Amino acid sequence: MADTLTITDNRTGKTYEIDIKDGTIRADALRKIKTSDDDFGLMTYDPAFMNTASCRSAITLIDGDKGILRYRGYAIEDLAEQSSYIEVAYLLLHGELPNEAQLRKWSHEITHHTFVHEFLRKSMEGFRFDAHPMGKLVSMLGALSTFYPEAKKVRDDKTRRQEIVRIIAKMPTLSAWAYRHAVGRPYVYPDNELSYCGNFLNMIFRMAEPRFEPHPVLERALDILFILHADHEQNCSANAARAVGSAETDPYCSLAAASAALYGPLHGGANEAVLHMLKQIGSVGAVPEFITGVKNGSGRLMGFGHRVYKNYDPRAKVIKKLAHEVFEVTGKNPLLEIALELEKIALNDDYFVKRKLYPNVDFYSGMIYQAMGFPVDMFPVLFAIPRASGWLAQWQEMLQDPEQKIARPRQIYTGADLRPYVPMSERATKPAT
Ligand SMILES: CC(=O)SCCNC(=O)CCNC(=O)[C@H](O)C(C)(C)COP(=O)(O)OP(=O)(O)OC[C@H]1O[C@@H](n2cnc3c(N)ncnc32)[C@H](O)[C@@H]1OP(=O)(O)O
Ligand SMILES: O=C([O-])CC(=O)C(=O)O
Incomplete structure (x- = not known):
């Protein structure tokens, strides 16, 4: 109207x-x-675009007040229970769930693009032994663009599809190699006989021939986590992918930018920050004092709060339940009790209630990753792998929207009015800074 x-x-x-x-x-x-x-x-004037829709999108719906998340109309809870990450990636990118033949073809294509050029494996050696794996992933994504110059034809449907498959396929390989480099173990090549998550776990954890055999509960748990992390409409990293991609930059560089945004502790890096916070708190008894500190400005309660959710993040609900299933297999992560106490106190405290601060997707995920054997600095990487499908869906939709133009916001200029140039001899002398 x-x-x-x-x-x-x-x-x-x-x-x-x-x-x-x-x-x-x-x-x-x-x-x-x-x-x-x-x-x-x-x-x-809308700093951080809090009330500005930067695009139209048919991919993901969030109702932040009700705590609802849907991909292409499907409830996240149903997808987590019944779908697989590979199927969800197809759904995000194609708009519909695949039939059997479509899923077979899609999985086959992805499985057969998992290898990366040997030169990239060698360039991993250029990083310091203690380089953060997310820094390595950001760089490797940018580097991949140099191996596929044809990816620059972003307006060509066939090229776009080819690059989408390549990126989804190669994310686990690059991520696993970033880990193997850090721990000084030989790189494990992709195994095309395995599932998406099975192959990733094998490239991470294999110690001896023939393969690493993950517990089926843990392999499925990782797949569920991948489904839950796949997309989240115009979050900071998707916005970065769209903004960079709007200049018709190739998808590898657009996703390098998106990964860099995800790396930040206020976004995908929060899962890592939560673990450091829980370790720092140290015991259930220390939680009240920590919460008091947060309220007095000592720092944020990591894994809490969200720009859109003013209710419990529906992904956090699924992950919290999943954590109990995983701990049946791995044994309980001792940090869980601290996390549960933090949540209990925060949800009953006026400061958090008034500001509608609830646990978000990052609050419980790290405890599962840690129990599975991943080091803490791999957590944002574990977020980036599945989010690649969401970034690519957003990037593709942006390029297909006839109304979309190069991302170029305006500003409110607050600087000086026009003034005459001041010769050096007339400038006030100030000590050099
Ligand atoms: C995958 C994801 O990206 S999910 C988010 C992951 N990030 C985190 O978990 C980091 C912790 N959370 C936060 O920093 C924020 O809640 C964000 C970045 C997620 C959202 O930020 P915004 O929507 O910009 O909210 P904003 O920063 O304006 O906060 C609103 C109020 O709540 C407070 N607040 C927000 N989050 C928190 C928190 N985690 N702990 C304590 N206080 C918080 C702010 O201090 C502010 O209080 P004020 O009104 O008294 O100034
Ligand atoms: O939507 C956001 O702002 C952050 C988030 O939860 C995500 O990217 O998964």
């Missing part, structure tokens, strides 16, 4: 009439009301 909003600019006294449709003001409605060359028109 169309409606009209009348706005008066206090500075110029001009009045503007703006069309609103379905609760949304379109930016072109603002642009069109520019009345003369010395009129800058109207602009929205």
Whole structure:
């Protein structure tokens, strides 16, 4: 339903009439009301785009107040229970669940692109022994672009599909090699007989011939975690993938940018930060004092809070339940008790209740990864592997949207007015900084 909003600019006294449709003001409605060359028109000031829809998307729906997450209309809980990560990746990218033949073809294609060029394996050797695996992954994704110059044809449907398959296939290989480099063990090549997660676990943990045999509960748990992490609409890293991709940059570099965004502790790096926080707290008895510190500004409660969810993150609910199933096999992660106590106290504390701060996807996932034997610095990498399918779905949708243009927000200029250049001899002397 169309409606009209009348706005008066206090500075110029001009009045503007703006069309609103379905609760949304379109930016072109603002642009069109520019009345003369010395009129800058109207602009929205929305730091971090908290109230600005940067795109239209049919991929993922979040209802943050109700704690609902759906991929292409399917509830995340149903997908976690009944689907597989490879099927979900297909769903995100194609819009529909695959039939049997489509799934077979899709899995086959991905399985047969898992190998990466030997030169990349060698370039891993250039990193320091203690390099963070996420730093290595970001670099390796950028480096991959140099092996596939044809990927620059981003407007070509066939090329795009080829690169999508390659990236989903190669993410586990690069990630596993980043780990093997850190621990000084020989790299394990992909095994095309194995499932997506089975192959990844083999490349990570294999110590002797013929293969690493994961416990089926743990292999399935990893697959469920991959499903839960696959997409999350316009989060910081998807936004980075779209923004960089909007310049028609190739998908490897666009995903390197997305991975760099994910690396941050306020985003995908939070799973790593949660583990450090729980270790630092050290005991259930120390939780109340830690919470008091957070309320007094000592730092944030990592794994809590979300830009969109003002209710329990539905992924965290599934992960919390999954943690108990995993611990039946691995034994309980001793940090679980501290996490449960943190959640209990926070959810009953006015500070967190008033701000609607609940556990997010990163709160419990790390405890599962740790129980499976992954080192803490691999946690953001474990997030990036499945998120690649979401980034690629967002990137593809952006390129296919005829309304999408290069990402280029405006600004409110707060600097000096025009002033004459000051010769060096007339500048005030200040000590060099
Ligand atoms: C996969 C993901 O990316 S999920 C998110 C992972 N990140 C984390 O877990 C890090 C901890 N959480 C946070 O830093 C934030 O909640 C974010 C970054 C996720 C969301 O941030 P925003 O939507 O910008 O919320 P904002 O920073 O404005 O916080 C709103 C209020 O809640 C407080 N707050 C938000 N999160 C937390 C937290 N985890 N611990 C303590 N206080 C918090 C803020 O201090 C602020 O309080 P104020 O109104 O008194 O100033
Ligand atoms: O949506 C967000 O802002 C962060 C998040 O939970 C995700 O990317 O999974």
